[in-house]
Amino acid sequence: MRAVTWQGVNEVGVETVPDPTILNDRDVVLKVTRTTTCGSDLHLIGGYIPAMRTGDVIGHEFMGEVVEVGPGVRDRRVGDRVVVNSFIACGTCWYCRQELYSLCDNGNPNPGITEGLWGQSPGGCFGYSHAVGGFAGSHAEYVRVPYADVGTFVVPEEVSDDRALFASDAVSTGWMGADLAGTKPGDTVAVWGAGGVGQMAARAAMLLGAEQVVVIDRLPERLEQVRRHVGAEVVDYSTTDVMAELRERTGGRGPDVCIEAVGMEAHSTGVQGVYDQVKQQLRLQTDRPSAVREAIMACRKGGSVFVLGVFAGPVDKFPLGAAMNKGLTLRGAQVHGQRYTPRILEHMARGELTTEHLATHVMPLEDAARGYELFKSKEDGCVRAVFLP
Amino acid sequence: MDLTQVIGRASGLAGGAGAALLQRLQHVRLPGAGQASATDDPERAARRWRAVTVLRDPADVDPAAGGLPAPLAALGDRIEVRVTPAPGDRGTELAARYRHTPGPDEIGDLRAALREAKALLEVGEVLRVDPQPHGRRAATPQGAALEGAAQAAPREGVL
Numbered sequence: 001m002r003a004v005t006w007q008g009v010n011e012v013g014v015e016t017v018p019d020p021t022i023l024n025d026r027d028v029v030l031k032v033t034r035t036t037t038c039g040s041d042l043h044l045i046g047g048y049i050p051a052m053r054t055g056d057v058i059g060h061e062f063m064g065e066v067v068e069v070g071p072g073v074r075d076r077r078v079g080d081r082v083v084v085n086s087f088i089a090c091g092t093c094w095y096c097r098q099e100l101y102s103l104c105d106n107g108n109p110n111p112g113i114t115e116g117l118w119g120q121s122p123g124g125c126f127g128y129s130h131a132v133g134g135f136a137g138s139h140a141e142y143v144r145v146p147y148a149d150v151g152t153f154v155v156p157e158e159v160s161d162d163r164a165l166f167a168s169d170a171v172s173t174g175w176m177g178a179d180l181a182g183t184k185p186g187d188t189v190a191v192w193g194a195g196g197v198g199q200m201a202a203r204a205a206m207l208l209g210a211e212q213v214v215v216i217d218r219l220p221e222r223l224e225q226v227r228r229h230v231g232a233e234v235v236d237y238s239t240t241d242v243m244a245e246l247r248e249r250t251g252g253r254g255p256d257v258c259i260e261a262v263g264m265e266a267h268s269t270g271v272q273g274v275y276d277q278v279k280q281q282l283r284l285q286t287d288r289p290s291a292v293r294e295a296i297m298a299c300r301k302g303g304s305v306f307v308l309g310v311f312a313g314p315v316d317k318f319p320l321g322a323a324m325n326k327g328l329t330l331r332g333a334q335v336h337g338q339r340y341t342p343r344i345l346e347h348m349a350r351g352e353l354t355t356e357h358l359a360t361h362v363m364p365l366e367d368a369a370r371g372y373e374l375f376k377s378k379e380d381g382c383v384r385a386v387f388l389p
Numbered sequence: 390m391d392l393t394q395v396i397g398r399a400s401g402l403a404g405g406a407g408a409a410l411l412q413r414l415q416h417v418r419l420p421g422a423g424q425a426s427a428t429d430d431p432e433r434a435a436r437r438w439r440a441v442t443v444l445r446d447p448a449d450v451d452p453a454a455g456g457l458p459a460p461l462a463a464l465g466d467r468i469e470v471r472v473t474p475a476p477g478d479r480g481t482e483l484a485a486r487y488r489h490t491p492g493p494d495e496i497g498d499l500r501a502a503l504r505e506a507k508a509l510l511e512v513g514e515v516l517r518v519d520p521q522p523h524g525r526r527a528a529t530p531q532g533a534a535l536e537g538a539a540q541a542a543p544r545e546g547v548l
Contacts, residue, residue: 003522005525007525018520018522053535054532055524055527057521057524105507106512109517110542116547120547130535130539134518
């Protein structure tokens with residue numbers, strides 16, 4: 001089959017690879033119908049997560065049609081149209097029973113790598129390096145899906161492929177951030193980053209009852225999407241003092257909930273931006289945490305900060321004093337998608353959650369290298385490149 | 390020349406030697422880092438109980454009742470096993486250690502056996518990842534090191 005592979009730092013290509021097979025009883029094999037770039041792929045492609053092997057198939061946000069079913073699968077049939085969560089979870093361990101699916105004890109066959117890095121191992125993920133399992137990704141004609149009864153969801157007839165695709169990761173990640181940050185009716189929620197995840201975190205916060213939602217970015221086309229498709233307020237950080245603006249819009253309090261949806265390659269202005277760029281380029285720090293710093297400083301006393309963006313290692317100049325003295329709740333997670341996908345599909349079916357606008361560039365799988373170039377450079381207003389295998 | 394180019398140029402010069410050194414350092418194993426014991430003496434570290442918590446009733450895990458899960462049973466009389474209820478409805482703590490002072494390979498065997506036993510008890514099977522579809526693998530030192538790390542990963546970690 002044809003598949004998109006990582007071929008070295010900042011090198012992505014399409015090549016012919018073996019077809020996947022059923023390896024465990026609870027697997028299915030999916031014919032991929034849509035698979036999309038995610039901002040977190042850029043950290044892999046850029047070499048910031050140094051656990052990629054040349055030839056690894058990438059991609060973790062996808063949907064498709066079941067074409068083969070393992071003997072231990074109960075609820076899926078050949079022909080089912082399903083959307084798949086990006087993290088691989090068994091559904092039976094203690095973490096899965098707490099609905100903390102990305103922390104699954106039985107989803108990552110390579111636990112030693114991340115135990116060494118972080119003290120404990122999270123679950124596995126499709127196409128996201130050998131540190132989280134080494135599973136082949138979804139940018140391919142076919143993909144093997146372990147624990148299929150837990151991680152695949154049949155898409156209702158009234159939800160199109162174009163909409164359902166993003167339930168896989170962007171919407172479920174955004175929803176998780178808004179939910180686990182404790183968003184309540186009447187809250188003001190600020191979201192750093194107007195990519196797919198940030199937009200969906202904002203939309204989820206609105207559906208959870210937030211009274212005011214503000215999204216912060218610098219790209220005009222993304223801010224326009226937030227206004228038009230999400231219905232939230234926007235702040236352009238390249239022309240506006242974010243801290244002053246948020247204080248002014250919240251009666252001097254600061255947002256109740258701050259959601260960071262940027263990750264380890266955050267851009268920022270001024271001396272801080274130069275400092276982080278230099279340290280990261282010299283490999284003296286793995287991550288640029290400027291959006292997290294700002295979220296902590298902006299958050300109201302006793303508020304909540306949720307880190308949705310992907311980080312890999314230690315960060316520098318972390319304002320722990322602000323977090324402690326302001327009594328903040330600081331939380332983060334990879335996506336517990338299985339917890340939210342059924343509810344998300346219902347909202348999608350009712351037209352309350354629309355995602356089609358995120359797919360600014362839809363193209364054949366063979367054009368994936370160009371798709372990633374557009375996505376990385378954000379040229380031509382690219383928010384997400386979607387590949388059709 | 391914009392800022393990114395300046396930084397890129399600077400990092401190319403200053404970072405060349407530094408990056409090579411850091412890459413080498415990344416493969417140096419610091420005593421205790423990423424392992425069960427950071428400060429124990431080697432013998433005490435090797436003799437520690439290694440444990441997993443299994444979301445099953447103690448009766449389902451008890452070796453006296455149904456025999457040890459196969460991966461642990463394969464280690465035979467070389468290990469002793471302890472089964473205790475975990476607090477807060479978290480299931481059962483399944484711990485094992487060697488009766489003698491083991492070497493690193495034996496500790497790796499025990500880690501992998503405990504993880505596989507947990508998967509068998511909770512899921513009924515051990516999740517496999519190989520063979521996975523992949524493209525052409527370039528023969529690079531970094532790639533070989535990563536492949537080695539991935540192959541060793543089930544036997545490494547903090548247990």
